Amino acid sequence: MADATTAGELLAPRRRFPVLRRLARHRSFRIGFVIVVVLTLAAIFAPLISSFDPTSMRARIRFRPPQAAYWFGTDNFGRDVFTRCLYGARLSLTIGLGVAVLSGLVGTAAGIISAQFRQLDAMIMRLMDGLMAFPAIILAIGLAAAMGPNIGSLIVALSVAYIPRTARIVRASALVVRELEFVDAARVSGASSLRIIWKHLLPNCMGPLLVQLTFVFAYAILAEAALSFLGIGPPPPAPSWGNIIAEGRDQAVDSWWIMFFPGLAISLATLGMNLLGDGLRDVLDPRLKVET
Amino acid sequence: MSAPIVSARGLVKDFPAGPDRTLRAVDNVSFDIAAGETLGLVGESGSGKSTTGRMLVGLIPATSGEVSLFGQTVTGRGGDARLATVRNRLQFVFQDPNGSLNPRMRVRDAIAEPLDIKGDVARADRAARVAELLDMVGLPAASADRYPHEFSGGQRQRIGIARALALRPEFIVCDEPVSALDVSMQAQIVNLLLDLQERFGLGYLFIAHDLAVVRSMSRNVAVMYAGSIVEIASRQALYAAPQHPYTQALLDVVPRPDPDRVRKPALAGEVPSMLNRPAGCAFAMRCPRAEARCRVETPALRDIAAGHRAACHLV
Amino acid sequence: MSAPLLSVRDLTVQFRTDAGWLTAVEQVGFELGAQETLGIVGESGSGKSVTALSILGLHAASTTRIPTGAIAYAGQDLLKLPDRAMRRIRGGEIAMIFQDPMSSLNPVLTVADQISETLMLHQGLDRKTARNRAIGLLDMVRIADAAHRVDAYPHQLSGGMRQRVMIAIAIACRPKLLIADEPTTALDVTIQAQILDLLRELQTELGMSVILISHDLGVIAEFARRVLVMYAGRVVEAAPSRALFRQPMHPYTSGLLAAIPPLNHDVTRLSTIPGSIPDPGRRIPGCRFSPRCTEAQTECREQAPDLVSVGDDHFARCPPRLHRMRPV
Numbered sequence A: 001m002a003d004a005t006t007a008g009e010l011l012a013p014r015r016r017f018p019v020l021r022r023l024a025r026h027r028s029f030r031i032g033f034v035i036v037v038v039l040t041l042a043a044i045f046a047p048l049i050s051s052f053d054p055t056s057m058r059a060r061i062r063f064r065p066p067q068a069a070y071w072f073g074t075d076n077f078g079r080d081v082f083t084r085c086l087y088g089a090r091l092s093l094t095i096g097l098g099v100a101v102l103s104g105l106v107g108t109a110a111g112i113i114s115a116q117f118r119q120l121d122a123m124i125m126r127l128m129d130g131l132m133a134f135p136a137i138i139l140a141i142g143l144a145a146a147m148g149p150n151i152g153s154l155i156v157a158l159s160v161a162y163i164p165r166t167a168r169i170v171r172a173s174a175l176v177v178r179e180l181e182f183v184d185a186a187r188v189s190g191a192s193s194l195r196i197i198w199k200h201l202l203p204n205c206m207g208p209l210l211v212q213l214t215f216v217f218a219y220a221i222l223a224e225a226a227l228s229f230l231g232i233g234p235p236p237p238a239p240s241w242g243n244i245i246a247e248g249r250d251q252a253v254d255s256w257w258i259m260f261f262p263g264l265a266i267s268l269a270t271l272g273m274n275l276l277g278d279g280l281r282d283v284l285d286p287r288l289k290v291e292t
Numbered sequence B: 001m002s003a004p005i006v007s008a009r010g011l012v013k014d015f016p017a018g019p020d021r022t023l024r025a026v027d028n029v030s031f032d033i034a035a036g037e038t039l040g041l042v043g044e045s046g047s048g049k050s051t052t053g054r055m056l057v058g059l060i061p062a063t064s065g066e067v068s069l070f071g072q073t074v075t076g077r078g079g080d081a082r083l084a085t086v087r088n089r090l091q092f093v094f095q096d097p098n099g100s101l102n103p104r105m106r107v108r109d110a111i112a113e114p115l116d117i118k119g120d121v122a123r124a125d126r127a128a129r130v131a132e133l134l135d136m137v138g139l140p141a142a143s144a145d146r147y148p149h150e151f152s153g154g155q156r157q158r159i160g161i162a163r164a165l166a167l168r169p170e171f172i173v174c175d176e177p178v179s180a181l182d183v184s185m186q187a188q189i190v191n192l193l194l195d196l197q198e199r200f201g202l203g204y205l206f207i208a209h210d211l212a213v214v215r216s217m218s219r220n221v222a223v224m225y226a227g228s229i230v231e232i233a234s235r236q237a238l239y240a241a242p243q244h245p246y247t248q249a250l251l252d253v254v255p256r257p258d259p260d261r262v263r264k265p266a267l268a269g270e271v272p273s274m275l276n277r278p279a280g281c282a283f284a285m286r287c288p289r290a291e292a293r294c295r296v297e298t299p300a301l302r303d304i305a306a307g308h309r310a311a312c313h314l315v
Numbered sequence C: 001m002s003a004p005l006l007s008v009r010d011l012t013v014q015f016r017t018d019a020g021w022l023t024a025v026e027q028v029g030f031e032l033g034a035q036e037t038l039g040i041v042g043e044s045g046s047g048k049s050v051t052a053l054s055i056l057g058l059h060a061a062s063t064t065r066i067p068t069g070a071i072a073y074a075g076q077d078l079l080k081l082p083d084r085a086m087r088r089i090r091g092g093e094i095a096m097i098f099q100d101p102m103s104s105l106n107p108v109l110t111v112a113d114q115i116s117e118t119l120m121l122h123q124g125l126d127r128k129t130a131r132n133r134a135i136g137l138l139d140m141v142r143i144a145d146a147a148h149r150v151d152a153y154p155h156q157l158s159g160g161m162r163q164r165v166m167i168a169i170a171i172a173c174r175p176k177l178l179i180a181d182e183p184t185t186a187l188d189v190t191i192q193a194q195i196l197d198l199l200r201e202l203q204t205e206l207g208m209s210v211i212l213i214s215h216d217l218g219v220i221a222e223f224a225r226r227v228l229v230m231y232a233g234r235v236v237e238a239a240p241s242r243a244l245f246r247q248p249m250h251p252y253t254s255g256l257l258a259a260i261p262p263l264n265h266d267v268t269r270l271s272t273i274p275g276s277i278p279d280p281g282r283r284i285p286g287c288r289f290s291p292r293c294t295e296a297q298t299e300c301r302e303q304a305p306d307l308v309s310v311g312d313d314h315f316a317r318c319p320p321r322l323h324r325m326r327p328v
Ligand SMILES: Nc1ncnc2c1ncn2[C@@H]1O[C@H](COP(=O)(O)OP(=O)(O)OP(=O)(O)O)[C@@H](O)[C@H]1O
Pocket: B015, B016, B023, B025, B043, B044, B045, B046, B047, B048, B049, B050, B051, B052, B209, B274
């Protein structure tokens, strides 16, 4: 073709951070981003937002419904539910994010390795089946016994529970992608397995992976409640959304607000992460036009 | 013919097909391709064309038989190491204009992939080479910044060709590069491949199922049926005097843009299943000339004239 | 020609897309007599399938609009027919077969079930009679061992067999018109020849009219008596087959014919049409083909040409060619 373009033209600085620009224009990403940032800030600055102490008990004001002084009402020990939800965000968001990241990393690695190195597939997948069958609670108890009941052991225990699912999802999409001709094209040119994984398999498995991780985030927050209840992980009275709900269970009918507001917080956080994940998925896929 | 750059000898490929069963996709295929020449490979779907092309460049291992590339035997013991030494001299162009490019990679990175894999290319050289390659295949330089989905099928095929040319190969397997394209795009891509061949002295294995397209591309043509080559000859000989009944039947039924032509009646039956190959000649059950021995004895591919081989008892 | 069986006039079809209404087919018109064969040829995206689906009213109502046009069939306008009446015509008097026989067949039903379904729906046959008719139909489409094959599932059949089953379903109610949209595109040449032979025989046996859609000029030349050439949603040329292939009157038709690789002689290069088919959304002023046309004049780029008569029953949309033929 006649219009010869010089190399200089091609080297002209490309717009930087194209992904960030596209993210900024993505409508659901923006909404999700705002939700997650607001929740995170609320968790960090909890002491500035509320003057109550999340754990001190006042028998005089038990079971107050939501009102001007106690926005979300008070619980059976007279603690302010709003304040507890604020402080609870610290624990719950850390656990949700921690589990999503840890199980995402390990699960993706296991899934991709299974798909690319077929000789390891049977072994890795057997291992995953084993993990899946192993009750997360028992594992969590074991870890808590070994590492002490803290957030760390809780995150590890829950991650282990979600790794097999994530691995299966990544493996399934990688198996489809690796049959596509562009992978063969790379192999004809002598591409190493590492390059095929990094340049071809991973980017094309991103969509299902991100969707899965937003689910993991939500499940982990809920599961933490169950485990807290059994005394694994950071023990009450330190609040988390999960254990506020767990503690309010007995008064669900009469004092609905004790469960309702932390439940709302979990839904909101999940929604935020979901929108964030959708945004990332869309923006990382150049075929999709970004909704603005 | 000068010394071949590519030669296949007795290539066989078996795929596992359920417990204790194998599917012989390619059976005893041999041919040579000289520098700067094209061997056309035609056949119906499932006849083993792609499998043959893939074995040639090491995308799948051969079950048995031998492949030599530029004088190196790349099959058998130590084959992989020898393949690595000639890897940069071979390339592959794929059929599916959608599947052959990573949707998440910019055209620039797709085209430069062979350079990146080889390493040792400076950034500025890489950009210059990408621009040069785009120009070679008739795409504007600005295409480099875009993604594959922004291009039509024909343009994507050009991108795939540019990628194949990146390391200045001497031999390219083209696996049905025009089969998914419309007539007007098909003609453009055929011409592009011919231009590039003339310019760089490329050798091609050109796979297609359209006999007319193969004629326009090839110096020699091989016809495959059920995993084996049934006839191989120079294009003049093959089209002017086809010897194998299957080649003759194929030429008889190709639709042509001529309303006055009276086509011969269609060949009855279908390609036999590769899982239960019949005894004898694989074409016998459809062959209008089949005799008793055709159903018993497998015909060998043998010379019937200089450079013309056919596998039929009756020729 | 006697009163035509089907007459399509001035058909324009638009689809709702993200970028507004997209005109897929514009002012398409043709007539088809009883037992005639019409070929529609054009490259991908030219509007062949959209035209065919309009005849059967198969576009999704919510995203489609048909601002102009009439499709007259047996004294009624199919575009205005209520749904119920249209359903009776579809699969009954007018039948259609598609390119991909696998996705048009239901994978979990046997061949017998799928053929019987049509028969029970349109002809009110009971299951047993329908099954026997199904076997008869498989015989008709030359499937050997029909009584046995009728119980097969689609995946147990080869591509050619599946297309035969599709044809059996299509002719089950003895349609007056069969629309075949790229019926052989997915098949090998030898199987393609079998299917084309079968269609021709059935056409004579049943006295059907056939519209054959293909992007392969060879298939069209072999099969059709009359041919429409479509480009970017419009008919650019319409002519009896022989005239079209011997004296194409539109530069696009000439270009397409020239681009077909020859089978009987060698060439050093193929003849090409420069450029590529336009993006569906792009509006091209004047003649849609003008950006790629080597014969284009200023007038071509300014005003969309009409389809005018250039010979005996031969129409084309190209003013420069017309001027050359009849100097003003
Ligand atoms: N990876 C595989 N595993 C099992 N069988 C395979 C595999 N690849 C190909 N086959 C089988 O080998 C035979 C030959 O396939 P091949 O793809 O080489 O045919 P082809 O001539 O290229 O056909 P087409 O025109 O459809 O591309 C077919 O029966 C096919 O089903």
